[in-house]
Amino acid sequence: MIKSAETFPSERQILFDRLADKLETAYNLSRKVVSFQANKDEPIYRWFKYKEGFSSALVKYFLSEYSPKPGKVLDPFAGAGTTLFAGQEIGWEAHGIELLPVGSFVMETREALNKIDTIKLKATIKTLWADIAKLEKYHNHIAHISITKDAFPEETEISLNKYLTYCSKLKDKRIQTLLKFAAFSVLEEISYTRKDGQYLRWDYRSKRDLSGKPFDKGKILSFEEAVKTKLQNIVQDLSPTQNTSLFEQFETNGIEKLPVNILSGSCLEELPKFKSNSFDFVVTSPPYCNRYDYTRTYALELVFLGNNNDQVRNLRQSMLSCTVENKEKIDYLKQFYTSIGQEKSFENILNVYNNSSAMTEVNSILDELNKLEKLNNSNIARMVKNYFFEMCFVIFEMARVTKSGGYCVMVNDNVRYGGEEIPVDLILSEFADNFGYNINKIFVLPKGKGNSSQQMGSYGRTEVRKCVYLWQKR
Ligand SMILES: C[S@@+](CC[C@H](N)C(=O)[O-])C[C@H]1O[C@@H](n2cnc3c(N)ncnc32)[C@H](O)[C@@H]1O
Incomplete structure (x- = not known):
């Protein structure tokens, strides 16, 4: 006690x-x-x-x-x-x-993920950048709000929008979700911001007028660099050559999985x-x-x-x-x-x-x-x-x-x-x-x-x- x-x-x-x-x-x-x-x-x-x-x-x-x-x-x-x-x-x-x-x-x-076709996913990722390069036009998928305006370098935002335009055309909804998720997971890395609990901290290189001590978040990755690494990690984790692929891991314990609500x-x-x-x-x-x-x-x-x-x-x-x-x-x-x-x-x-x-x-x-x-x-x-x-x-x-x-x-x-x-x-x-x-x-x-x-x-x-x-x- x-x-x-x-x-x-x-x-x-x-x-x-x-x-x-x-x-x-x-x-x-x-x-x-x-x-x-x-x-x-x-x-x-x-x-x-x-x-x-x-x-x-x-x-x-x-x-x-x-x-x-x-x-x-x-x-x-x-x-x-x-x-x-x-x-x-x-x-x-x-x-x-x-x-x-x-x-x-x-x-x-x-x-x-539970039902994703990993072979199809890999094939999609393999031709992803070539397919994106072939896009004739892209849409702006990111409509900023006041607290996010100018969060990404211009070039990064263009690449992100092209990638999302490509994703939106994918017929397989599960692969679409996973590719969108890969981009979603790198947003902080490719931005001028850092999560800080009560607000976002802004790097000194952003266009914003910042007061106080300048904040340097270190290397800011380009969208392509960041998302390529993320996709590589995802594919590696899902790879059936590993003895604990995500899919197998969920299947092998013999327990019937009920849907989550x-x-x-x-x-x-x-x-x-x-x-x-x-x-x-x-x-x-x-x-x-x-x-x-x-x-x-x-x-x-x-x-x-x-x-x-x-x-x-x-x-x-x-x-x-x-x-x-x-x-x-x-x-x-x-x-x-x-x-x-x-x-x-x-x-x-x-x-x-x-x-x-x-x-x-x-x-x-x-x-x-x-x-x-x-x-x-x-x-x-x-x-x-x-x-x-x-x-x-x-x-x-x-x-x-x-x-x-x-x-x-x-x-x-x-x-x-x-x-x-x-x-x-x-x-x-x-x-x-x-x-x-x-x-x-x-x-x-x-x-x-x-x-x-x-x-x-x-x-x-x-x-x-x-x-x-x-x-x-x-
Ligand atoms: C401490 S986190 C829970 C994290 C969770 N245990 C997990 O492992 O991911 C609290 C969560 O409550 C959510 N939340 C806050 N207010 C809520 C509300 N009124 N109704 C439902 N969810 C709410 C937040 O968005 C946040 O995701």
Whole structure:
């Protein structure tokens, strides 16, 4: 058991003390196992790194450890589909919801891969550049938005557009998807930008007027160089001469693979439409409450997939609130729950949120710090409030759809603002408890941002916890 050494009896401390025996340092869950890095043996993850993802190993571990036989698994924040495809590989019926078209496109490619004709693919790639050279005209497939304008050198953009024009003429839809995916995977490399969490960082060589210290991202590859290497890697990974070709790897374990079911949209709207008690497991990782802006980080990919300014802005606002730009969704949620005849559920969720003393404490402290101008952005207090408010809805719905005895595994990080630790693990677990989940364990990663079990004892003064929660439906 991890003891608290804090003497100040804040509401967060009281909650910590109540749940302290659930916190357990999990030495078998390193940061690497939990994060996408452990996926490097799986081709699709090597081709496009969705750094916000967790690992297939983590998903398979929990599903096999806690369920004697495969059933139905759900991920309401499916990302690039780790839960869905890892579950599918070990015989589960997998369902997912994802809002961002970036994740949906990766999942679509994964599905295409399952049945791709590799011989035809190789033949297409062999004549690709000669065929592109023969194109008489090409179309502009990239319609930039303000935050991506001039992201590519002119020449690069022309090559990219020619390549996409060629792709659009391909009759085999799976090969078309895979070739588009190869280009999608090199967008950062060929651009003047670097993904940086809250926004894109721009290289000094771009046409943009940049202030501050000049940023040099190093070598910027031409489109042809980058995509040729990517296609080479893809073909190598798919090659039947290797004893673990992607195709064989999926086929040999003798388990019948059920189709994965992917819904595009917000889980805040999609989850309430699912039947109660219909899933054996939920394995998920929501966005963290850390100001990370997926719509800016993935702006190039969103534009590549055809999203315009309004669509990107709408996506930003529909996402679970985790940036300072998110507006509150209370009116929208009230209207939505009323429209599906679930006003009572809305009131119940609102009460659970309002009755959490630790939550109330966090909100009032952040409001106070905001007044004193001690937060480095005046919308942080609003973001935190809305993050938990929306997660309260998600957790209510996850608990509702989980069968009695079924589990929910959630990966999430705690955060700190203005020096105040926000115990995301404890507050979300308290919500979960209210909605019918038992809190079995809060596994704490051993080197989660530098904490140790002793340090964890002195609540609030140390590095924040990175956790995997295990909840079981009563
Ligand atoms: C931490 S990532 C999940 C990554 C995933 N576990 C994987 O391995 O790829 C969180 C995901 O939630 C998605 N998301 C954010 N708000 C959402 C919403 N309201 N509905 C559905 N998905 C949402 C984001 O686009 C992001 O892909």
